[in-house]
Amino acid sequence: MPRPYRPPVEPAGAPRRAPARAGGAVPPGHLLLGAVAGAHGIQGAVKIKTFTGDPAAIGDYGPLIDDLGRSHVLKVQRTVPGAVIARLDGVTDRNAAEAMRGIRFHVPRAALPEPDDDEFYHADLLGMSVVDAAGEAIGTVATVQDFGAGDVMEIRLVAGGMAWLPFTRAMVPEVDVAGRRMVAVPPEDWLLAPEPEYDGDDEGEGDDEDLDEDLDDGEDLA
Numbered sequence: 001m002p003r004p005y006r007p008p009v010e011p012a013g014a015p016r017r018a019p020a021r022a023g024g025a026v027p028p029g030h031l032l033l034g035a036v037a038g039a040h041g042i043q044g045a046v047k048i049k050t051f052t053g054d055p056a057a058i059g060d061y062g063p064l065i066d067d068l069g070r071s072h073v074l075k076v077q078r079t080v081p082g083a084v085i086a087r088l089d090g091v092t093d094r095n096a097a098e099a100m101r102g103i104r105f106h107v108p109r110a111a112l113p114e115p116d117d118d119e120f121y122h123a124d125l126l127g128m129s130v131v132d133a134a135g136e137a138i139g140t141v142a143t144v145q146d147f148g149a150g151d152v153m154e155i156r157l158v159a160g161g162m163a164w165l166p167f168t169r170a171m172v173p174e175v176d177v178a179g180r181r182m183v184a185v186p187p188e189d190w191l192l193a194p195e196p197e198y199d200g201d202d203e204g205e206g207d208d209e210d211l212d213e214d215l216d217d218g219e220d221l222a
Contacts, residue, residue, distance in 0.1 A: 030065060030106035031123050033058050039097035040085050045077060046097045048084050048105070055079045059086065061112065064105035072105065120175060122151075129181045130155055130165075138184060139163075163191050 034050040050058045058064075059076040066072060073089040091097050115121060122144040130138040130153075139157040144167065146152070151167040165171055165186055174183035 035104045036100045042094045044092045061107045
């Protein structure tokens with residue numbers, strides 16, 4: 001089985017729907033690192049669903065920017081499956097912590113380390129040109145998702161419409177991040193493939209329904 005490209009951290013763009021809060025837009029070039037699932041305890045701690053390979057790494061990138069454009073200093077207290085318990089500067093009681101529910105945290109792309117060979121940040125792939133082995137344009141990358149069976153790209157086709165392509169070395173043998181171009185060798189019938197279905201609990205994409213469930217489960221008095 002070909003080894004899929006795996007990103008070390010999940011980018012902005014997932015979850016695909018922002019929480020229902022008014023406020024300024026997050027600056028371009030920022031990646032999504034986590035979202036507040038709810039209050040934890042009575043002293044202002046919060047539970048944060050993380051989209052980093054190591055949940056505790058969310059505290060390693062300096063101040064984080066929320067959906068309203070505000071800066072937060074986060075201190076991780078401990079990890080729990082798929083999340084961390086953390087403290088935020090200025091959040092000192094349960095009411096203030098609960099008010100943070102649904103807020104997402106972002107970090108500038110420049111604050112993240114360069115990925116290893118054959119690893120890519122999803123944000124670096126978005127908008128990239130996709131060409132075939134002969135150099136003919138296929139389309140551009142619209143989204144990168146993981147429905148439980150590995151990363152797949154949603155391609156906006158030059159000919160019109162959308163199509164899904166697995167992001168594996170076999171299907172995408174060449175990725176030029178600096179040149180904003182990738183070479184794809186899809187099978188002949190790939191345009192007939194059905195839309196992938198979510199299967200299992202992925203680690204990074206932050207699917208809308210999955211995040212909503214996590215936010216609902218954020219209540220924790222322990």
